[in-house]
Amino acid sequence: GENVEQHPSTLSVQEGDSAVIKCTYSDSASNYFPWYKQELGKGPQLIIDIRSNVGEKKDQRIAVTLNKTAKHFSLHITETQPEDSAVYFCAAILLTGANNLFFGTGTRLTVIP
C-alpha cells in the first residue's frame, strides 16, 4: 500500500519568515495530494490540494509543489503569522475505487511572534 512520510515533525519559525514542509510518497499511482491544517480541538481542514497534472499551485500565502518523478510534494507558507500555528498533514490518494487517503504523521508548526 501507499506510504507517506512527512518532515519535519516540528518546525518553529519567526513571524514573517517562510515555512516549508516536505512529504514523500511511495506509490506512483497516487495522483491527488491534499494538505490539511489541524488547530487545537478541531478536525483537519483542507487548505490546499494539487493534482498530478500540475507542478505547482498557489493560494495567497500558501503554495504546494509536486515532483512526480521524485515522488515528493511540499507545502510552502510565506510571511507566516501566529495564526498559522497548527499541525499540518499531507496526504496522498490511491485510486483503487475507494477514497482512501493516506496521511503523513503531521508537522507541528509554531510561529513565534
Added chain:
Amino acid sequence: ETGVTQTPRHLVMGMTNKKSLKCEQHLGHNAMYWYKQSAKKPLELMFVYNFKEQTENNSVPSRFSPECPNSSHLFLHLHTLQPEDSALYLCASSPRSGGQETQYFGPGTRLLVL
C-alpha cells in the same frame, strides 16, 4: 464550521461499557468515513460508507461497530474497548467515494478508555 458535527466531543468509558459516537453531515455528501487519530501516528482510516453501504473495513477489531442508517448520519458503536483504543475519533464526509474528492472532517470525539 465544516458542516460535519460529532457528538459527544469528549467521552470517558470503562472497558466493560458500551457507548456510541455520532456523526452528522449537512453537506449533502454520499460518502462518510471514520478515522482514528493517535499521538505521533498517521490518521488511520477505519471505515468507509458510500451511499449507506460499507465499502471499506480497514481490519478494524470487532469491538468497533459502524452503522450508517442514511447518507447524513454515521455511528460508531463501542464495546469492551481497551486502553489502547484511547484516541481522537474523526468523522469525515465527501461527495462520493472512489474519486478525487475532498474530505471534510468533523471536530472529533476525544475518547479515553480506563
